[in-house]
Amino acid sequence: MSLTDRTALELLDALARGETTAEALTAEYLQVIRSRDPQILAFLHVDEAGALEQARAIDMRRSRGEPLGPLAGTPVALKDVLCTRGRPTTCGSRILEQFVPPYDAFVVSRLKEAGAVLIGKTNLDEFAMGSSTENSAFQITRNPWDLKRIPGGSSGGSAAAVAAGEVPLALGTDTGGSVRQPAALCGVVGLKPTYGRVSRFGLVAFASSLDQVGALAHDVADAALLLGIIAGHDSADSTSVDRSVPDYHAAVETPVQPLTIGLPTEYFGGGLDREVESAVRDAVRVYQKLGATVRDVSLPHTPHAVATYYLVATAEASSNLARYDGVHFGYRAKQYDNLIDMYAKTRGQAFGQEVKRRIMLGTYALSSGYKDAYYLKALKVRRLIRDDFDQAFAGCDVIVGPTTPAPAFRIGEHMDDPLAMYLSDIYTISANLAGLPAISIPCGFARNGLPIGLQLHAPPFEEEKLLRVARMYERATDWHRRRPPR
Amino acid sequence: MPDQPYHTVIGLEVHVQLLTRTKLFCGCSTQFGLPPNSATCPICTGLPGVLPVMNRAAFDLALKAALALNCQIASFTKWDRKNYFYPDLPKNYQISQYDLPFSHDGWLEIETGEGKKRIGIIRVHLEEDAGKMLHDEQGGGRESLVDLNRTGTPLLEIVSQPDLRSPEQAKAYLEEIRLLLRELEVSDCEMQEGSLRCDANVNIHVLQPDGATAATPIVEVKNLNSFRAVERAIRYEAKRQYDEFQRTGQRMGEVSKATAGWDEDRGVTIIQRRKEEAADYRYFPEPDLVPVRVSAEELAQVRASLGELPAAQRVRLQQDYALTAKDVDVLIQQGRPFVAYFEEVARRAGDAKEANNWVTNEVLRTLNERKLSIKDFPLSAEALAGLIRQRSQTGLNMQRTREVFARMLETGSSAEQAIKELGFEVIADESRLRDLVRKAIAANAKAVADFKKGKLKAADAIKGAVMRETRGMARTELVQQILLDELKNS
Numbered sequence: 024m025s026l027t028d029r030t031a032l033e034l035l036d037a038l039a040r041g042e043t044t045a046e047a048l049t050a051e052y053l054q055v056i057r058s059r060d061p062q063i064l065a066f067l068h069v070d071e072a073g074a075l076e077q078a079r080a081i082d083m084r085r086s087r088g089e090p091l092g093p094l095a096g097t098p099v100a101l102k103d104v105l106c107t108r109g110r111p112t113t114c115g116s117r118i119l120e121q122f123v124p125p126y127d128a129f130v131v132s133r134l135k136e137a138g139a140v141l142i143g144k145t146n147l148d149e150f151a152m153g154s155s156t157e158n159s160a161f162q163i164t165r166n167p168w169d170l171k172r173i174p175g176g177s178s179g180g181s182a183a184a185v186a187a188g189e190v191p192l193a194l195g196t197d198t199g200g201s202v203r204q205p206a207a208l209c210g211v212v213g214l215k216p217t218y219g220r221v222s223r224f225g226l227v228a229f230a231s232s233l234d235q236v237g238a239l240a241h242d243v244a245d246a247a248l249l250l251g252i253i254a255g256h257d258s259a260d261s262t263s264v265d266r267s268v269p270d271y272h273a274a275v276e277t278p279v280q281p282l283t284i285g286l287p288t289e290y291f292g293g294g295l296d297r298e299v300e301s302a303v304r305d306a307v308r309v310y311q312k313l314g315a316t317v318r319d320v321s322l323p324h325t326p327h328a329v330a331t332y333y334l335v336a337t338a339e340a341s342s343n344l345a346r347y348d349g350v351h352f353g354y355r356a357k358q359y360d361n362l363i364d365m366y367a368k369t370r371g372q373a374f375g376q377e378v379k380r381r382i383m384l385g386t387y388a389l390s391s392g393y394k395d396a397y398y399l400k401a402l403k404v405r406r407l408i409r410d411d412f413d414q415a416f417a418g419c420d421v422i423v424g425p426t427t428p429a430p431a432f433r434i435g436e437h438m439d440d441p442l443a444m445y446l447s448d449i450y451t452i453s454a455n456l457a458g459l460p461a462i463s464i465p466c467g468f469a470r471n472g473l474p475i476g477l478q479l480h481a482p483p484f485e486e487e488k489l490l491r492v493a494r495m496y497e498r499a500t501d502w503h504r505r506r507p508p509r
Numbered sequence: 510m511p512d513q514p515y516h517t518v519i520g521l522e523v524h525v526q527l528l529t530r531t532k533l534f535c536g537c538s539t540q541f542g543l544p545p546n547s548a549t550c551p552i553c554t555g556l557p558g559v560l561p562v563m564n565r566a567a568f569d570l571a572l573k574a575a576l577a578l579n580c581q582i583a584s585f586t587k588w589d590r591k592n593y594f595y596p597d598l599p600k601n602y603q604i605s606q607y608d609l610p611f612s613h614d615g616w617l618e619i620e621t622g623e624g625k626k627r628i629g630i631i632r633v634h635l636e637e638d639a640g641k642m643l644h645d646e647q648g649g650g651r652e653s654l655v656d657l658n659r660t661g662t663p664l665l666e667i668v669s670q671p672d673l674r675s676p677e678q679a680k681a682y683l684e685e686i687r688l689l690l691r692e693l694e695v696s697d698c699e700m701q702e703g704s705l706r707c708d709a710n711v712n713i714h715v716l717q718p719d720g721a722t723a724a725t726p727i728v729e730v731k732n733l734n735s736f737r738a739v740e741r742a743i744r745y746e747a748k749r750q751y752d753e754f755q756r757t758g759q760r761m762g763e764v765s766k767a768t769a770g771w772d773e774d775r776g777v778t779i780i781q782r783r784k785e786e787a788a789d790y791r792y793f794p795e796p797d798l799v800p801v802r803v804s805a806e807e808l809a810q811v812r813a814s815l816g817e818l819p820a821a822q823r824v825r826l827q828q829d830y831a832l833t834a835k836d837v838d839v840l841i842q843q844g845r846p847f848v849a850y851f852e853e854v855a856r857r858a859g860d861a862k863e864a865n866n867w868v869t870n871e872v873l874r875t876l877n878e879r880k881l882s883i884k885d886f887p888l889s890a891e892a893l894a895g896l897i898r899q900r901s902q903t904g905l906n907m908q909r910t911r912e913v914f915a916r917m918l919e920t921g922s923s924a925e926q927a928i929k930e931l932g933f934e935v936i937a938d939e940s941r942l943r944d945l946v947r948k949a950i951a952a953n954a955k956a957v958a959d960f961k962k963g964k965l966k967a968a969d970a971i972k973g974a975v976m977r978e979t980r981g982m983a984r985t986e987l988v989q990q991i992l993l994d995e996l997k998n999s
Contacts, residue, residue, distance in 0.1 A: 105558075106557065106558045112557070112558075114557070119557065122557065124551075124556065124557065124558065125551065125556075126551055126558075126559075128558060223560060224558070224559070224560050225558040225559075226558055227557040227558045228557075228558070228797075231796035231797050232796040258562065259560060259562060260560050261560065261561070261562055261563065261797060261798050261799055262560075262796070262797060262798075262799065338793060339793075339796055341592075341791075342590055342592055342602050342791075342793070345592065345594065345600065345601035345602060346555045346557070346599060346600045346601055348594065348596075348601060350596045350599070350655065351554060351596075351599060351655065351657070352556060362596070366594060386791065389592075389791035389793055390789055390791060391789040391791070394791070394793075398793060
């Protein structure tokens with residue numbers, strides 16, 4: 024296996040043993056990006072000079088015997104919705120095409136402290152709004168397993184970059200499934216932490232009560248390592264929880280025994296692709312062979328999750344995106360007659376269709392006369408969705424099901440049917456509404472060669488258990504070792 | 510107002526800037542008068558990815574104010590977003606409080622012509638301030654400029670019940686709020702600097718022939734830049750509404766509330782618009798901030814830190830020192846440290862009236878001339894008390910005593926020392942004085958004659974002569990006594 028097919032932990036070991044240097048490793052990844060990314064289009068910006076400089080600095084420290092962080096020399100890609108000081112952060116939008124933040128996101132600082140090599144910013148659906156990365160203002164990222172298909176979204180660039188061997192680790196963000204769904208469609212591991220586990224400072228807000236930074240990696244052990252680096256309290260984020268961070272990396276190899284798995288009856292109804300269902304049920308059988316008990320659970324408010332999400336998330340987004348008005352930063356229209364005209368032209372010209380659609384929807388849901396029926400009602404249903412999970416977890420350790428209703432669809436297939444696009448979030452959305460940690464891991468392939476993902480949920484702040492259970496499956500299978508054809 | 514065909518109803522909305530070092534949700538300075546856009550950061554300018562963090566000191570100051578305004582304090586309170594677009598509001602939403610303000614249902618007592626009156630307070634809540642815009646007032650078509658320094662400054666919004674009944678009451682209410690909040694160091698309440706802003710909601714109730722009253726539509730008057738402007742504007746607006754009611758007969762409820770701007774130069778209110786509907790701010794709970802819980806212990810602590818409030822202080826000073834309400838008002842207006850100084854002087858000198866006299870005249874004048882606050886005043890309370898005691902013992906007259914005062918200020922010496930240094934020695938020797946009086950009587954035959962004719966004031970001329978002879982050192986009352994005695998016997 025070439026270096027760039029290895030996991031981050033394998034690479035850290037290779038660096039420690041002197042099999043390679045950080046600079047050589049980074050150069051190799053840059054070469055993969057140069058040769059593959061013109062087809063994959065995962066990256067919006069690649070920082071060649073900066074990455075090599077960071078790598079050289081790590082090598083220097085190592086040669087001097089100076090202490091090194093837990094990710095020293097490992098290239099990491101960042102979804103372009105995470106602020107990087109002095110480097111462009113576009114959120115996949117024309118309105119921020121020229122924006123260069125004067126600050127790093129909290130998670131970016133943590134990565135720098137850990138010695139990661141920040142190699143570039145990846146493509147996304149504009150402002151993280153979408154499930155296919157087709158809503159990016161700049162380019163459509165391709166699924167490395169089939170270049171005619173979408174990689175998923177909104178963190179499509181980060182997932183594709185890992186899957187294509189352009190980078191061993193990446194950060195994405197997950198508001199309704201935007202880390203887990205592209206992970207499933209690209210055959211990699213995607214983890215969303217509990218809401219409040221990871222600081223949102225520097226994560227450009229889409230939906231404040233749903234957004235979380237997530238980890239994308241080749242396997243669960245890598246995801247555990249990465250989570251350990253970015254998790255923890257941040258006083259600059261009032262929604263960040265002050266709770267100690269377990270050593271996920273140290274714990275991940277220990278299986279959970281006894282283990283009870285809950286299967287929600289609502290997740291196996293109509294609309295689920297036969298091959299996906301089959302792969303998921305096979306995965307459940309693997310767990311049974313490992314000694315797990317399986318029981319049916321019910322999450323009765325599941326049918327209302329998508330509607331609830333598209334009211335709460337869009338309401339928050341309509342307010343969060345109000346600041347993009349051309350007044351004191353970002354794009355401003357060249358010609359306008361007055362203030363209102365400036366606002367209208369700036370936002371009209373520089374926001375994409377999906378962003379506008381969601382702003383309109385959210386504004387409507389909050390409007391006088393509609394707010395009670397839509398926004399406030401949605402908050403109540405959200406509470407009920409959380410209660411469903413709390414009740415289900417009383418009888419099981421983890422809740423298991425499919426990550427997506429189907430494998431990756433073709434580019435352009437859903438673009439004129441936004442609702443069909445929204446419904447593809449059905450399995451991932453509840454974890455965001457309930458604030459729970461959830462992970463997607465590879466569990467098979469469809470006949471057409473596209474990956475299938477298995478999703479696991481755990482109770483709040485039980486990422487350690489979640490990762491250990493996910494790792495159990497990984498050690499018993501090898502889906503996660505497969506790589507797409509070059 | 511018995512002879513007026515209507516009575517005026519006023520509710521005031523007051524915004525005060527809190528005296529915190531830093532803004533409500535970030536660490537930027539709140540200092541007034543800094544160069545434009547120099548006291549900003551990514552958080553208060555709403556750049557992508559930033560998050561607010563509540564300034565606890567601001568919240569505590571707000572609690573103090575609300576307790577002093579006799580409000581109920583909510584044990585659970587939250588922040589809400591008020592959404593609207595304007596260039597001085599960088600996020601295009603303001604973090605404020607909507608349905609669960611941190612305090613509500615309080616009151617403030619004011620003095621009116623007819624005695625004390627309680628003005629109800631509906632709510633007091635916290636919110637962040639917006640920035641400032643500079644427009645091309647000449648209509649020259651130049652761009653408007655935005656200064657975001659003020660964005661994020663903590664504001665306390667105090668909403669009164671419509672309990673005020675006259676422009677004078679409105680002014681008294683504002684003055685009392687200013688006094689209270691300055692005393693508590695919550696705000697410096699300077700309308701000129703914008704740290705106190707006021708909008709007045711005004712309507713009138715017109716007496717009808719059948720004895721009932723008709724209420725006119727409410728007008729919200731804005732752009733009031735001084736307490737005097739508030740008074741003038743309300744007076745004008747009430748009359749304007751009466752005239753309009755005579756013409757149109759329009760009542761409250763028939764048309765929506767209007768906004769009016771006060772034109773200070775022309776002395777008129779100008780109706781800006783009557784909106785068909787209230788603006789829709791699409792309030793929803795601020796998802797980036799957690800709700801605030803106030804425990805009983807915290808509340809008790811804040812309550813204990815309030816100290817004596819002006820209302821209680823007024824009563825106590827009048828009782829303890831036998832001062833008039835007017836005297837007390839002058840003292841209280843100067844703030845707590847000044848009152849404390851007065852009390853110390855009064856206690857040490859054993860004479861509250863004299864203490865009050867000196868403190869509100871000589872001391873205050875000196876402070877104003879030298880632009881000092883009482884804590885920087887060179888004479889300690891003991892030193893001033895010493896002067897008062899000296900004067901009472903020696904009978905030194907007022908003019909000379911002022912000279913001693915000035916000397917004490919200059920050299921820092923005690924009253925006794927200063928008197929010696931100046932060579933002031935009160936002549937109280939009766940026989941010596943009697944000699945001087947007799948000499949003066951002999952030298953002022955006309956005055957004596959006038960006095961005997963009944964012109965009692967003529968004696969002053971003779972007294973004056975004695976005072977001149979002694980270079981003002983004669984003990985005045987003794988001279989007066991001896992003089993009258995001699996004149997009687999002459």
